[in-house]
Amino acid sequence: MSQPVDSAVSAVRTYIAQHRAAFLDDLSAWLRIPSVSARPDHASDVRRSADWLAARLGETGFPTAEVWRTPGAPAVYAEWPSADPDAPTVLVYGHHDVQPAAREDGWDSEPFEPVVRGDRLYARGAADDKGQVFFHTLGVRAHLATTGRTTPAVHLKLLIEGEEESGSPHFRALVEQHADRLAADAVIVSDTGMWSEDTPTVCTGMRGLAECEIRLYGPDQDIHSGSFGGAVPNPATAAARLVAALHDEHARVAIPGFYDGVVELTDRERALFTELPFDEREWLRTAKSRGTLGEAGYTTLERIWARPTAEVNGIGGGYQGPGSKTIIPSSAMVKLSFRLVAGQDPEHVREAVRAWVPEQLPEGIRCEISFSPATRPCLTPLDHPALQSVVRAMGRAFEKPVRFTREGGSGPAADLQDVLGAPVLFLGISVPSDGWHAPNEKVELDLLLKGVETSAYLWSDLAEHWRHAP
Amino acid sequence: MSQPVDSAVSAVRTYIAQHRAAFLDDLSAWLRIPSVSARPDHASDVRRSADWLAARLGETGFPTAEVWRTPGAPAVYAEWPSADPDAPTVLVYGHHDVQPAAREDGWDSEPFEPVVRGDRLYARGAADDKGQVFFHTLGVRAHLATTGRTTPAVHLKLLIEGEEESGSPHFRALVEQHADRLAADAVIVSDTGMWSEDTPTVCTGMRGLAECEIRLYGPDQDIHSGSFGGAVPNPATAAARLVAALHDEHARVAIPGFYDGVVELTDRERALFTELPFDEREWLRTAKSRGTLGEAGYTTLERIWARPTAEVNGIGGGYQGPGSKTIIPSSAMVKLSFRLVAGQDPEHVREAVRAWVPEQLPEGIRCEISFSPATRPCLTPLDHPALQSVVRAMGRAFEKPVRFTREGGSGPAADLQDVLGAPVLFLGISVPSDGWHAPNEKVELDLLLKGVETSAYLWSDLAEHWRHAP
Numbered sequence: 001m002s003q004p005v006d007s008a009v010s011a012v013r014t015y016i017a018q019h020r021a022a023f024l025d026d027l028s029a030w031l032r033i034p035s036v037s038a039r040p041d042h043a044s045d046v047r048r049s050a051d052w053l054a055a056r057l058g059e060t061g062f063p064t065a066e067v068w069r070t071p072g073a074p075a076v077y078a079e080w081p082s083a084d085p086d087a088p089t090v091l092v093y094g095h096h097d098v099q100p101a102a103r104e105d106g107w108d109s110e111p112f113e114p115v116v117r118g119d120r121l122y123a124r125g126a127a128d129d130k131g132q133v134f135f136h137t138l139g140v141r142a143h144l145a146t147t148g149r150t151t152p153a154v155h156l157k158l159l160i161e162g163e164e165e166s167g168s169p170h171f172r173a174l175v176e177q178h179a180d181r182l183a184a185d186a187v188i189v190s191d192t193g194m195w196s197e198d199t200p201t202v203c204t205g206m207r208g209l210a211e212c213e214i215r216l217y218g219p220d221q222d223i224h225s226g227s228f229g230g231a232v233p234n235p236a237t238a239a240a241r242l243v244a245a246l247h248d249e250h251a252r253v254a255i256p257g258f259y260d261g262v263v264e265l266t267d268r269e270r271a272l273f274t275e276l277p278f279d280e281r282e283w284l285r286t287a288k289s290r291g292t293l294g295e296a297g298y299t300t301l302e303r304i305w306a307r308p309t310a311e312v313n314g315i316g317g318g319y320q321g322p323g324s325k326t327i328i329p330s331s332a333m334v335k336l337s338f339r340l341v342a343g344q345d346p347e348h349v350r351e352a353v354r355a356w357v358p359e360q361l362p363e364g365i366r367c368e369i370s371f372s373p374a375t376r377p378c379l380t381p382l383d384h385p386a387l388q389s390v391v392r393a394m395g396r397a398f399e400k401p402v403r404f405t406r407e408g409g410s411g412p413a414a415d416l417q418d419v420l421g422a423p424v425l426f427l428g429i430s431v432p433s434d435g436w437h438a439p440n441e442k443v444e445l446d447l448l449l450k451g452v453e454t455s456a457y458l459w460s461d462l463a464e465h466w467r468h469a470p
Numbered sequence: 471m472s473q474p475v476d477s478a479v480s481a482v483r484t485y486i487a488q489h490r491a492a493f494l495d496d497l498s499a500w501l502r503i504p505s506v507s508a509r510p511d512h513a514s515d516v517r518r519s520a521d522w523l524a525a526r527l528g529e530t531g532f533p534t535a536e537v538w539r540t541p542g543a544p545a546v547y548a549e550w551p552s553a554d555p556d557a558p559t560v561l562v563y564g565h566h567d568v569q570p571a572a573r574e575d576g577w578d579s580e581p582f583e584p585v586v587r588g589d590r591l592y593a594r595g596a597a598d599d600k601g602q603v604f605f606h607t608l609g610v611r612a613h614l615a616t617t618g619r620t621t622p623a624v625h626l627k628l629l630i631e632g633e634e635e636s637g638s639p640h641f642r643a644l645v646e647q648h649a650d651r652l653a654a655d656a657v658i659v660s661d662t663g664m665w666s667e668d669t670p671t672v673c674t675g676m677r678g679l680a681e682c683e684i685r686l687y688g689p690d691q692d693i694h695s696g697s698f699g700g701a702v703p704n705p706a707t708a709a710a711r712l713v714a715a716l717h718d719e720h721a722r723v724a725i726p727g728f729y730d731g732v733v734e735l736t737d738r739e740r741a742l743f744t745e746l747p748f749d750e751r752e753w754l755r756t757a758k759s760r761g762t763l764g765e766a767g768y769t770t771l772e773r774i775w776a777r778p779t780a781e782v783n784g785i786g787g788g789y790q791g792p793g794s795k796t797i798i799p800s801s802a803m804v805k806l807s808f809r810l811v812a813g814q815d816p817e818h819v820r821e822a823v824r825a826w827v828p829e830q831l832p833e834g835i836r837c838e839i840s841f842s843p844a845t846r847p848c849l850t851p852l853d854h855p856a857l858q859s860v861v862r863a864m865g866r867a868f869e870k871p872v873r874f875t876r877e878g879g880s881g882p883a884a885d886l887q888d889v890l891g892a893p894v895l896f897l898g899i900s901v902p903s904d905g906w907h908a909p910n911e912k913v914e915l916d917l918l919l920k921g922v923e924t925s926a927y928l929w930s931d932l933a934e935h936w937r938h939a940p
Contacts, residue, residue: 207696211794220758221576224907226677226879229809230779231770232759236713237782240804243710288690288800289702291834300701309700312707313797314788319805323508323636324681324842325569326807326879327783327907330758335789337796339699364761372794409696409796 037097073162094133095164139455153463208340208377305406346374507567543632564603565634609925623933678810678847679880775876816844846884
């Protein structure tokens, strides 16, 4: 790197070091608010969290910082226009609500009493997602202070929702309602992680999600398996045969049309995945599993990141209590979730499932299929200039090569992509050991400050290498 | 029929009419005891039921009426020797325990609050099996009162067990322990049904039963289906594939060795089945089902009476509550029951299942298989003299030709056959609509009283036409 870059790095680091203590104090104050969106008794805490964040963003310098009400928990919106009218517009997405947490779940300290032990800050939300939202506040201050600017190099917008941990039920409507104000050239999602402490990575896509519940009905009530067994269709058997028919002998999803439109992995992407220090045995420990099983012809990472899947989340029918009950059950139920990848249309998948299910059933078994709202997949092209900016900014902060990952899970980022028509990028510094949704959630302080630093570099880099496409 | 027979019939009917109300009151008192053997929290009720019955049999006149303890639920034994030492000995078998039942399962009234609506008595156990055990108490009183006897025409023994609905785990040992006292020339099982209200029938055989619970284990805890989906084996999927593999495309059980030893139907038996007024559409209504499905090459009656089967009684795994939960579940469970026919050895079937299950599972899925104690199948020769007595007694009571059926269900009768070396006959008055094991179980009062009447005729007929074979 050239000398001017080094001095910029040095200036940013000095600025961050000077403001580190106040930054952590502020973050801790926010973490003390138990903004658990899934629990109605915490609704006022979620509102308090939104108010706190809006006020804090105002103090940071955002000329606009508002709480946006929804029929559920409120979101926070903030906007800081660049003095350069031609600068690109970037929308940062995160969430201020958290998962439930209680000391007795196995926490070593109170989940809503942030505490630093060693190089880690422990609290519910430290990594998911308050810490990762908050690093942008010091990031943008460092950006301004070290570049001598009074406004960011890009038009900066923040949308921090309050229902992510509850499935974002009102998020899409909120985005649609405010689509004009949210308009952006790119969305940066700070609600994911990176490969590990030693391997900074940028995520380039998330899988989508289509979920359904299939109820199968046989006899009008449970009937005696001795009197009738062997002569009428059993809905539990039908459910099992349906699930068994989901995959072919290559563990490919066997529903006709399911793979329609799937964007196949390129050789370059497959090669990039192999650059990651992946240890399958270690991964199996994380998965708490004893074997791998998946679509033939793909590696484990390809299977979880880049291939669509069908999984049974729940199955039930008949007698499940202790002992036995010799019945043919009257009904059975299967909950399926389909992870989708770029190119797949959730509506098309639904139609494929709707057409396929009845064909699997014997005469005498009726079915009802109900779908939950779907989440679309998203994928950022590797050569997108904004993605390159994220990679450069992260590389400067971490002083290491930045690799590429994808995310097997699904998130509301896809709604931003759909409604705003903007590509989605991911900037996260959390690591797998941070314990999202688990007791003793923490954030690595070193990585958190690398997040601040990345944010500080990112806005100038974006403005320099990428212009608003009118 | 000759005049003396008619007067005997008339006397029996008069006697029954006089004692009907008290008989139903007593039966209702017994039905109020929720003797659910499958539920440990009802253990004291099962004991109470045994005590109640022993006391009631004593009041009926049985010189011996004892509660027989077992390591599980107690049985009741009663004995009333004939004054004629050369009379044959008949052992009546039934059970005093019942299936679980709760109002919320779909009962129109409390399952353990017997209620008469129209010509039916509704309660758990009304037909299976308290009602059918109890008709013998009034039957033997009518036999004595109308023949002027002080002891029955046969040596009468009753063995009413308390664990039939739990697979009779201690029954065989109990029979072996008391084999001397239980010694009989024939066993009459009153725990089956007849064809219909209009077609009295005698059952000539029951299927056996082997039951197992298979638990499949995948990840050590539920894991995120986004992060891991498509790459590790899912135990719910494995359970479904196991169940789907149970049957081949001809609906034959696909477990190697399952059919070993099966006694095939004779042409005469197949012809007798066709004498029954079988209306498949009507039968489907009884089965509360919308289609038939079973082993290719057999009629519905042959499938349920004379062919072995495999049924899923329960399946469960993962999230079954409202909404969705995107997990790969850590475990899944399947409860299977196999109905067995004459010639099949339950132990051989168990071994076949034990060998087959692990072969169906992918690497990374562990299984545990636990079997409940099995029940052997049994089959009575059509020309047995005691069977002919049952047919005649039933014919007098019902005033109709008596046809032959088999029973698709299973009972511990086969243990009596094995241990006592006595043929097993079946005398039951329940009809398919009685709802065994289902909500709103009932017994038709008219048929219940025909059961009393049959019992009243049977003992004289047996003593007259059949002698003890020393």
